[in-house]
Amino acid sequence: MKADADPNLIVYFxxxxxxxxxxxxxxxxxxxxxxxxxxxxxxxxxxxxxRELYVLRPTEHFERxxxxxGILRIDVPLTPEELCAITAELAWRNAFHTDLYVRPLxxxxxxxxxxxxxxxxxxxxxAVPYGEYLHSENGLHAGVSSWRRIEDNAIxxxxxxxxxxxxxxxxxxxxRRSGFDEAILLNEAGHVTEGATCNLFMxxxxxxxxxxxxxxxxxxxxxxxxxxxxxxxxxxxxVERPIARSELYVCDxxxxxxxxxxxxxxxRVDHRPVANGAIGETTRRLRRLYFDAAHGNLQAYRxxxxxxxxxxxxxxxxxxxxxARVGETSLA
Ligand SMILES: Cc1ncc(COP(=O)(O)O)c(C=O)c1O
Numbered sequence: 001m002k003a004d005a006d007p008n009l010i011v012y013f014x015x016x017x018x019x020x021x022x023x024x025x026x027x028x029x030x031x032x033x034x035x036x037x038x039x040x041x042x043x044x045x046x047x048x049x050x051r052e053l054y055v056l057r058p059t060e061h062f063e064r065x066x067x068x069x070g071i072l073r074i075d076v077p078l079t080p081e082e083l084c085a086i087t088a089e090l091a092w093r094n095a096f097h098t099d100l101y102v103r104p105l106x107x108x109x110x111x112x113x114x115x116x117x118x119x120x121x122x123x124x125x126x127a128v129p130y131g132e133y134l135h136s137e138n139g140l141h142a143g144v145s146s147w148r149r150i151e152d153n154a155i156x157x158x159x160x161x162x163x164x165x166x167x168x169x170x171x172x173x174x175x176r177r178s179g180f181d182e183a184i185l186l187n188e189a190g191h192v193t194e195g196a197t198c199n200l201f202m203x204x205x206x207x208x209x210x211x212x213x214x215x216x217x218x219x220x221x222x223x224x225x226x227x228x229x230x231x232x233x234x235x236x237x238x239v240e241r242p243i244a245r246s247e248l249y250v251c252d253x254x255x256x257x258x259x260x261x262x263x264x265x266x267x268r269v270d271h272r273p274v275a276n277g278a279i280g281e282t283t284r285r286l287r288r289l290y291f292d293a294a295h296g297n298l299q300a301y302r303x304x305x306x307x308x309x310x311x312x313x314x315x316x317x318x319x320x321x322x323x324a325r326v327g328e329t330s331l332a
Contacts, residue, residue, distance in 0.1 A: 035163020
C-alpha cells in the first residue's frame with residue numbers, strides 16, 4: 001500500500017469487525033519471522049454513474065486463496081461465498097464510495113521461536129481506498145531485473161506466499177532505483193516470467209503470447225480475464241509458451257496485467273522502444289475492455305462483479321450467517 005491507511009477503518013480480524021488500530025499481531029508471530037502467510041489482492045471499482053461499488057472476481061480470488069493456502073497447510077475455515085459476503089460487508093460498513101484494494105491474509109499465527117509449521121492459523125481481510133498503482137496511461141518503461149524469479153521447487157510463485165515477495169520487492173526496488181517503472185524477471189533458464197507484481201503479455205504477428213503457468217508465474221486472475229476478453233471480443237489467438245528475453249526487444253506490443261496495475265502498456269524495455277514506442281492498438285483495446293468490464297459497463301461480464309450496494313441486503317443476511325459460523329469455528 002502506498003499511503004498509510006486510516007487506523008479507524010473497519011477490518012475483519014479475529015472473526016470480528018474491528019477498527020484497524022485494534023487489529024494487532026504479536027512480535028513472535030510465526031509469519032512475521034518466516035513469511036508463512038498467503039495473501040490475496042482484490043480490487044473493487046466505484047461506478048459513479050451507477051452509484052455502485054463492484055468487487056472484481058472475488059469468488060475466483062477467494063478460491064485461489066484457499067487452494068494456495070493449502071501449499072503452506074493453512075486452513076481458512078470459511079467458504080468463498082462467505083468470504084465474498086464479508087468483503088461486501090466491509091465495504092458497506094466503511095461506507096466506501098471509491099475504488100478499493102481488498103487484502104485478505106491468512107497466516108501461521110503461533111507466537112514462538114522455531115521455523116517448523118504447526119496448525120495455528122489466523123486470517124484477516126482489510127479493505128482500503130486505493131487509486132492507480134502505476135501511472136501507466138502513457139505507457140511504462142520496464143527493465144529486465146538482475147534478480148531471477150524464484151523457482152517452483154524453492155517457493156512456489158503460483159501462490160501469493162508472503163516470504164516469496166522478498167523476490168518481488170528486491171526486483172521492484174532495483175528497477176525503480178534504476179529509473180524504470182517496473183521490473184521484468186527472468187527464470188534461471190533465462191526465459192521471461194512476469195513483472196514484480198504482474199503478468200506479462202506480448203503481441204507478435206497478431207498473436208497474444210504469454211508464459212505458461214508452469215513457467216514460475218503467479219496464475220493471475222487478470223491474466224485469465226484478459227485471455228477471455230482477447231478470445232471472445234477480439235478473436236485473438238493466445239499462445240502460452242516460453243518467451244526469450246530478446247523477444248521483448250522485437251515484439252509488436254507488450255503489456256502487464258494484474259489486480260493492482262490493471263492492463264499497463266509497456267512502451268520501452270531496457271531503454272529500447274517497443275515497436276515505434278507508442279501504445280499498440282491491441283493493448284489499447286484490451287485495456288478499454290478490461291476497464292469497462294471491471295466498472296460494470298459490459299453486460300456480458302457482469303458475472304465477474306459483486307455489487308456491494310445493490311447486494312447490500314444480501315450482504316446483511318450473509319453477515320448474520322457468517323457471524324454464526326465464526327462463533328462455531330473460533331477463529332483466533
Ligand atoms: C507476482 C505477481 N504476478 C502476477 C500478479 C497478477 O495477478 P492477479 O491478476 O491475480 O492480480 C500479481 C498480483 O497479484 C503478482 O504479485
